[in-house]
Amino acid sequence: MPLTQASICGDPPPAALVRAVLGALPDLAGENWQPLAGGRSNRVWRLGSVVVKLYDRAAASPLFPNDACAEAGALVRLGPHGLAPRLCAAGEGWVCYTHVAGRPWSGDPAPVAALLAKVHAFSGSGFRQVGSGHAALVGQGRAMLAACQGALPPPPAGDVPPVVRPCLIHGDVVAGNVIAGPQGVMLIDWQCPAEGDAAEDLAAFLSPAMQMLYRGRVLDSGQQAAFLAACPPLLAARYRALAPAFHWRMAAHCLWKAERGAVDYAAAIALELAALARSVEANAHEISQI
Known part of the structure; x- marks a missing residue:
């Protein structure tokens, strides 16, 4: 029947x-x-x-x-x-x-940055609260690793404090959740919203693991630079300072997923660790120029 x-x-x-x-x-x-x-x-x-x-x-x-x-x-x-x-x-x-007409995002990242700026203008009141700043990110990564058999290199050093004014964040800004269509770009799959640091959404979008898993390829250096150039300057600077911790935490997430049967996440660990090394080097170079 x-x-x-x-x-x-x-x-x-x-x-x-x-x-x-x-x-x-x-x-x-x-x-x-x-x-x-x-x-x-x-x-x-x-x-x-x-x-x-x-x-x-x-x-x-x-x-x-x-x-x-x-x-x-x-x-x-x-x-x-x-x-x-x-x-x-x-x-x-x-x-x-x-239903939102269109296709998953691919191409110019500037409209995604503009869309996130509009989202981050909203209060996150009423949604789950997530910790922010270097210590919180490392703590989240360590909690995931505590439930894993495998291990990662030690977390990177850092001292970025928690965000002063948390806002609404999407929490899962992967390419497949950004739909480009006649309406412009729109975010779907809002199952992870939170009150937290806007840099979280930048980190999810720039994550090489998430780009590879959801789009089949990572952002090139030009796309990364274009995305950050389209973000508010202070937010972009905060993301860059926290990038090593974001990449290390994402590597922990990928290990957690891989050990629970998501085998494609295993290869993504190396992508995050390589990005971690590049971000540490970039931050060290920036400090040396001051």
Whole structure:
């Protein structure tokens, strides 16, 4: 017996999800459930003019939570401003939001920097709070390593203090979560929002591991420079100072993921450690010029 009067294509949604979504949005009863590719954490379908996301609780990691309620809250706050899709409905472990036309970002990074500046103008009040500054980043990395069999080189030295004015951050600005289309660029997959340091979003976007895993290649030096040049100067400077700690923490995340079956993360560890070495050298050179 079919789940609905619609044709269910490919990966079928659970019957309970179909009932919940159509109970909230009965006008979609005649639409096909079309599986969407690209995500690594959750199951996603296109249903007419909307997207339905079913969360996998096991997909959360210490660095990247996977919170349906947090995503719904972010869409309510940012959807009306064109910075995120608009929330259509939500339930236990799922959300439904407007479909965003376009393709995952690739190319000019300046529009991504401009988009993040708009997001960071919002307060992060009401979302989880994440620690910031060098000591907090190293502590987060050490906590992940404590749950791993493998090891990394010691963390880099640093003394950057916590951010004075935390703001709303997306928390997972990988290339696949930035959609470029007629509307410009927009952020999707808001399952990791937080109140924290805007430099976190810069670090996620510039991470060679995340670029390789989600886009198939890392940013070249010109793209990295163009992105940072399009960011507010003080924020770009803060990111550069924290870059070694960000890369070391991301290497710890990749090790944590690799030891739990995500084998493609193993190769990404070396990318982060190489970027760590380059960022330490760049910071040392900058200090020597003062």
